[in-house]
Amino acid sequence: MAVKTAPLTENQTANLADMFRLLGDPTRLRIVLATLDGPLPVGTIAAKLDLSQSLVSHHLRLLRGARIVRHERKGREVHYQIHDHHVACVIDDMIAHVSEVREAEL
Amino acid sequence: MAVKTAPLTENQTANLADMFRLLGDPTRLRIVLATLDGPLPVGTIAAKLDLSQSLVSHHLRLLRGARIVRHERKGREVHYQIHDHHVACVIDDMIAHVSEVREAEL
DNA sequence: TCTCCATATGAACACCTATTCATATATAAG
DNA sequence: CTTATATATGAATAGGTGTTCATATGGAGA
Numbered sequence: 001m002a003v004k005t006a007p008l009t010e011n012q013t014a015n016l017a018d019m020f021r022l023l024g025d026p027t028r029l030r031i032v033l034a035t036l037d038g039p040l041p042v043g044t045i046a047a048k049l050d051l052s053q054s055l056v057s058h059h060l061r062l063l064r065g066a067r068i069v070r071h072e073r074k075g076r077e078v079h080y081q082i083h084d085h086h087v088a089c090v091i092d093d094m095i096a097h098v099s100e101v102r103e104a105e106l
Numbered sequence: 107m108a109v110k111t112a113p114l115t116e117n118q119t120a121n122l123a124d125m126f127r128l129l130g131d132p133t134r135l136r137i138v139l140a141t142l143d144g145p146l147p148v149g150t151i152a153a154k155l156d157l158s159q160s161l162v163s164h165h166l167r168l169l170r171g172a173r174i175v176r177h178e179r180k181g182r183e184v185h186y187q188i189h190d191h192h193v194a195c196v197i198d199d200m201i202a203h204v205s206e207v208r209e210a211e212l
Numbered sequence: 213t214c215t216c217c218a219t220a221t222g223a224a225c226a227c228c229t230a231t232t233c234a235t236a237t238a239t240a241a242g
Numbered sequence: 243c244t245t246a247t248a249t250a251t252g253a254a255t256a257g258g259t260g261t262t263c264a265t266a267t268g269g270a271g272a
Contacts, residue, residue, distance in 0.1 A: 008139065008201070014132055015204045016197075021130025025260070026123040033114065042219060055261060057220055076218050076269050086203045091122075093199060095114070097192045098121045131230070148249060161231060163250055182239045182248050 022066050023091070027051065028059045035069050036088060039079035128172050129197070133157065134165045141175050142194060145185035 008016065023029055027049075034045050046056040060080055063069040070083045082088050114122065129135055133155075140151050152162040166186055169175045176189045188194050 012201075012204060013136060013139070016200055017130055017132040017135045019130075019200055019204060020126045020135065024123055024127025024130040026120055027260075029123045029126065030119060033119070043217095052262075053219070054221090054263080058261080061220075073269085076216095078219060086199070086206065090196060090199045090203060093192070093196045094122055094125055095118075097196060098118060098125060100192065133230075149247095158232075159249070160233080160251090164231080167250080179239090182246095184249060 018066060019068070022062055022068060025059075027055070028063065031056060031059050032063060032068060032082070032091065035080050035082045036091070039072065039081040041074070041077035041079050043077070045080065124172060125174070128168055128174060131165075133161070134169065137162060137165050138169060138174060138188070138197065141186050141188045142197070145178065145187040147180070147183035147185050149183070151186065 023032060030049050031045060031051075034040060034048060040048075042056055042060065043053060045051075045060075046053045049056070060069060060071070064071060064080075067083045068087055069080050071078050071080050073079075129138060136155050137151060137157075140146060140154060146154075148162055148166065149159060151157075151166075152159045155162070166175060166177070170177060170186075173189050174193055175186050177184050177186050179185075
């Protein structure tokens, strides 16, 4: 199936690149992957990934700004989860692609 | 639909991040988007996007290494196109996501 | 109020990388 | 072999950013 590609505006291209760029850092990507499992407080994410609380918070701020994750206060904690299932799909597709490439290599 | 996420190995996560990172640069993304239209020689891509030949070549090298694009010699020219339709799908999904987000904002 | 805990934020630095410029390689034609 | 065109490559640099450390903010309980 050929893909129809209507030309994107400059802003659309920039937004698109931003999304990819934010997912392009290994640490940040690990954080995003962690938020796929469900709403998790910042401290739990940091502990699970063995990262400093500050670093996780910095990254979550960026991810929040791009609407890759959503947050919700629960008492003193702030729980983060993937923003929507569309973002999750994009990530899953890329995982599938990477897997296929690896298979083709072997 | 909830997404089942089998934990990825360190290498898989790194590969995944690399794919996203390569698509995360605006200039490189524009080049990738251009290759969606079909096999194009380097010079044509450079001209169409108003970029230097050297810059385009550098980026194509990286994209080739990650199997995001494929190349084929045609006489003196080297034609580039998107590597496979799976990569095209990932990009289209992200475009759709960005579009949806923009709509939700207005 | 004060204290504790969880998270956010600001500044500073070190590293990475996108870009440019110059040059090399490769293919085709005379 | 020489010339011309198309692409690739190497080095150098300027700007961006991921990380750390220190500190601030904010909610919960006494």
